[in-house]
Amino acid sequence: MKFVQIIDYKTERPEGMNELMDKWVEQTKGKRTATHSLIGKDRTDASHYVEIVEFPSHEEAVKNSQLPETDRIFREMTELCDGMPSFIDLDVVRDEQLNTATARRFFHEIAVGGNLNAIDEVFAADYRDHDVIKEEETVVGSDALRSDVTSWRAAFDFTINLESQIAEGDDVVTRWTWTGTHKGAFMGIQPTGTVCTMTGVTTFRFHDGKIQEGWWHYDLMRLMRQLGAL
Structure with a gap:
């Protein structure tokens, strides 16, 4: 079953967050299990962002979170955020293109x-x-x-x-x-x-x-x- 993680955060430094994402993508080549990442910005609050990351399964998501590169990037990410990001874990029950x-x-x-x-x-x-x-x-x-x-x-x-x-x-x-x-x-x-x-x-x-x-x-x-x- 596909698995999706939603990361909800606020930051005044979106450029830094983009640089972190590029850095993570580069450093996890051949190791990451995430298959799709999408980031949206709140139209009513320019500092509010939501990232949606897709995995083949919850087990693959756990493997991804255990990568040292993921842990390191997450620590750098929290330093750029206004407060601690929140996480929502979802099993995908319907996926309609x-x-x-x-x-x-x-x-x-x-x-x-x-x-x-x-x-x-x-x-x-x-x-x-x-x-x-x-x-x-x-x-x-x-x-x-x-x-x-x-x-x-x-x-x-x-x-x-x-x-x-x-x-x-x-x-x-x-x-x-x-x-x-x-x-x-x-x-x-x-x-x-x-x-x-x-x-x-x-x-x-x-x-x-x-x-x-x-x-x-x-x-x-x-x-x-x-x-x-x-």
Whole structure:
């Protein structure tokens, strides 16, 4: 179970705290067990800060706290704080990346499920698409995506298995495996009935809760070989 520690503190010397954090990151390379750190500043009190540190588990957090570098940095940290920092230990009982869920809607509900009406809910009207299969470097508009999905669904009966997803900032990266049966014309190739597979990676960039831009990289050469085109 993931574990989160919340550190609540006040300081008039945030630059010093940032230097301490950089120092700790450098000194604990290859040893620290913390996976994610986020620091927020109170909008109503400029001296009030909250740091959220994520660990794979409580046991890993204990290992991290036992590092001599962590102990040393903590002592230096308290010297910069106005009073003693407070700590809240939390077991994570729900972790929902909302953008990853939206990205999954495209693969499961739209591409495989065929619900083209959902495109307007998931994609911005001025969505920008970058696809290795297209002559144009950038295609603008969600209607272009609607046309792409229609074409692929007409050429293949397919499923998509999502192997992994990584979210950072506004971007969601999805690694997937596509399996399809060739039932209709595709890039000038008449139906062969061949069952094909290919792998790919899609990066979606979000804005205001919708997908604003997408980059597609997939093994088209492998697909064409399976269809007998190469």
